[in-house]
Amino acid sequence: MIPLSIPHLAGNEWQYVKHCLDTGWVSTAGAYVTQFEENIAAINGSKRAVSCMNGTAALHVCLKTLGAQPGDYVIAPNITFVATLNAITYTGAETILIDTDPDSWQMDLDLLERFLGARTQVQGGELRSKADGRRIIACMPVHVLGNMCDMERLTALCARYHLPIVEDSTEALGSTFNGKHAGTFGTFGTSSFNGNKIITTGGGGMVFTQNDELADRVKHLTTTAKTDPMDYFHDEVGYNYRLVNVLAAIGVAQLEQLPGILQKKKAMDAFYRENLSGVGDIQFQTVTPGVDHNCWLFTFRTERMRELLTYLNANGVQSRPFWTPMNQLPMYKGYQYVTEHDYSTDVHRTAISIPSSSGLTEEQLAEVVKQIRNFYG
Ligand SMILES: Cc1ncc(COP(=O)(O)O)c(C=O)c1O
Numbered sequence: 001m002i003p004l005s006i007p008h009l010a011g012n013e014w015q016y017v018k019h020c021l022d023t024g025w026v027s028t029a030g031a032y033v034t035q036f037e038e039n040i041a042a043i044n045g046s047k048r049a050v051s052c053m054n055g056t057a058a059l060h061v062c063l064k065t066l067g068a069q070p071g072d073y074v075i076a077p078n079i080t081f082v083a084t085l086n087a088i089t090y091t092g093a094e095t096i097l098i099d100t101d102p103d104s105w106q107m108d109l110d111l112l113e114r115f116l117g118a119r120t121q122v123q124g125g126e127l128r129s130k131a132d133g134r135r136i137i138a139c140m141p142v143h144v145l146g147n148m149c150d151m152e153r154l155t156a157l158c159a160r161y162h163l164p165i166v167e168d169s170t171e172a173l174g175s176t177f178n179g180k181h182a183g184t185f186g187t188f189g190t191s192s193f194n195g196n197k198i199i200t201t202g203g204g205g206m207v208f209t210q211n212d213e214l215a216d217r218v219k220h221l222t223t224t225a226k227t228d229p230m231d232y233f234h235d236e237v238g239y240n241y242r243l244v245n246v247l248a249a250i251g252v253a254q255l256e257q258l259p260g261i262l263q264k265k266k267a268m269d270a271f272y273r274e275n276l277s278g279v280g281d282i283q284f285q286t287v288t289p290g291v292d293h294n295c296w297l298f299t300f301r302t303e304r305m306r307e308l309l310t311y312l313n314a315n316g317v318q319s320r321p322f323w324t325p326m327n328q329l330p331m332y333k334g335y336q337y338v339t340e341h342d343y344s345t346d347v348h349r350t351a352i353s354i355p356s357s358s359g360l361t362e363e364q365l366a367e368v369v370k371q372i373r374n375f376y377g
Contacts, residue, residue: 001318002317002318002355002367004297004318004353004356005353005356006195006357008358008359009253010359012252012253012256013250013254015253016032017246019249025245026245027244027245027246028242028244031245032245032248032251033051033243033245033248035248036243036251036252037049037206039252039255040173040206041208043181043255044173044183044208045184046184046208046210047209047210047215050207050209050215051204051205051206051243051248052204052207052222052242052243053242054192054204054205055083055170055192055193055194055204056083056086056087056192057222058190058205058241059084059088059168060091060239061221061239061241062218063087063088063093064091065218065221066138066164066188067137068088068092068093068138069092069093070092070093071092071093071134072091072093072094072134072137073093073096073135073136073137074095074096074136074137074140075096075098075112075115075136075138075139075140076088076096076107076139076141076326077098077141077142078099078325078344079322079325079348080142080144080323080326081142081170081323082323082326084168084326085332093137095332096115096136096335097326097327097332097335097336098111098115098338099338099339099341099343100344100347102343102347103285104149104286104287104288105145105147105351106141106143106144106149106288107141107142109154109157111339111340112154113157114338116160116163118130119131122161122162127161127162127163138163138165138166139154139163139164139165141167141168142171143168143171143175144171145297145299146172146174146175146182146293146297147291147293148172148175149288150290151180151185151290154185155185155186164187165185165186166186166187166188166189166190167182167185167190169182169183169190169191169208170197170205171294171296171297173191173198173294174198174262174294175292175293177288177290177291177292178290179292183208184208184210188207188208188209188214189208190205190206191205191206193205193254197296198262198294199255199257200250200254201247201248201250201254202250204243204248204251221236221241222240222241222242223240224238225237225238262294264359264360265295265296266293268295268356268358268365269298271365272298272369275369276372279372279376280302280304280376281302281303281304282301282302285301297353298356300354302352303350305321305351305352306321308352308372309352311371311375312352312354312371312372315371315374316367316371317354317367318355319354319355321352322348322351323348325348355368
């Protein structure tokens with residue numbers, strides 16, 4: 001079976017992990033944690049990076065730092081992985097869902113702009129829902145598959161409405177918009193180093209910010225809110241969300257390989273686009289003008305998605321459907337959903353992801369294309 005998206009551990013991972021084991025520095029303290037944070041911040045241009053045990057924890061702690069609490073709203077796209085909404089829900093806040101753009105599969109900014117104009121108002125420097133007066137504490141764009149919406153338009157729009165941005169940039173490490181890295185547009189950005197991501201630590205996450213005070217606060221919350229290096233005094237309910245040194249060591253080694261991984265991903269994307277163009281009714285994701293895409297996971301739309309999914313998985317090519325829209329999950333069904341055409345349902349019904357690991361050989365890529373061509377006859 002050609003796998004969908006597996007790690008490519010081809011650098012210094014073994015050496016750095018061995019160093020942790022040899023020295024006994026395997027847990028929450030250790031030099032690799034700081035090194036990983038500093039190296040990733042240097043790559044994407046953020047002032048500070050704070051590591052976390054996974055991307056969901058990273059999103060959660062950003063929202064806690066902004067003060068999200070029961071009764072608040074957070075705006076997020078209807079097409080995302082469930083962790084985005086889970087992180088919001090952990091704070092007690094509710095999500096206002098925005099439908100997707102049918103071509104780029106990012107949050108539809110026209111709908112967002114109309115919603116903000118018609119159904120919200122700024123009061124005392126805070127944005128509130130006109131319907132019930134509740135605070136809207138953040139907007140959380142999700143850079144779906146490493147693509148982005150027009151981030152200049154989004155940041156201008158959110159600034160106009162006093163709305164902080166928390167970027168769910170967990171899939172977008174290495175992507176840029178007009179030369180600026182994903183995760184550096186908002187008050188906060190995030191990364192995930194889950195096993196299927198562009199680089200992995202097995203499991204891990206990162207928070208990015210340009211603000212030292214906010215970074216310190218994130219660090220405080222992720223380290224059980226301990227105020228004294230010696231005494232066990234904690235000034236609020238914190239979290240044990242730290243990334244351990246042995247995983248950060250893998251992260252440092254993976255980051256060293258990021259330029260090469262990005263090159264391979266782009267070559268894969270170009271190969272698929274060239275060889276699948278005009279095959280059946282295949283429609284590719286449109287990359288937003290200005291975006292330099294990390295090409296994380298190759299996904300396309302076809303009306304015959306379910307048939308193709310069964311065919312590929314039965315013929316040695318691991319493939320997956322796309323996320324069920326959030327408003328169709330039992331726990332998020334009742335949430336306000338801003339839409340005109342419900343493109344989320346169309347995208348979910350037709351989108352399929354195909355093998356995209358950076359270690360794919362030319363033979364494997366050719367085999368994937370051959371099987372897809374065979375299917376359409
Ligand atoms: C869009 C999105 N948000 C959040 C997450 C959560 O990251 P993690 O799995 O590291 O908790 C992921 C990845 O799994 C994701 O793809």
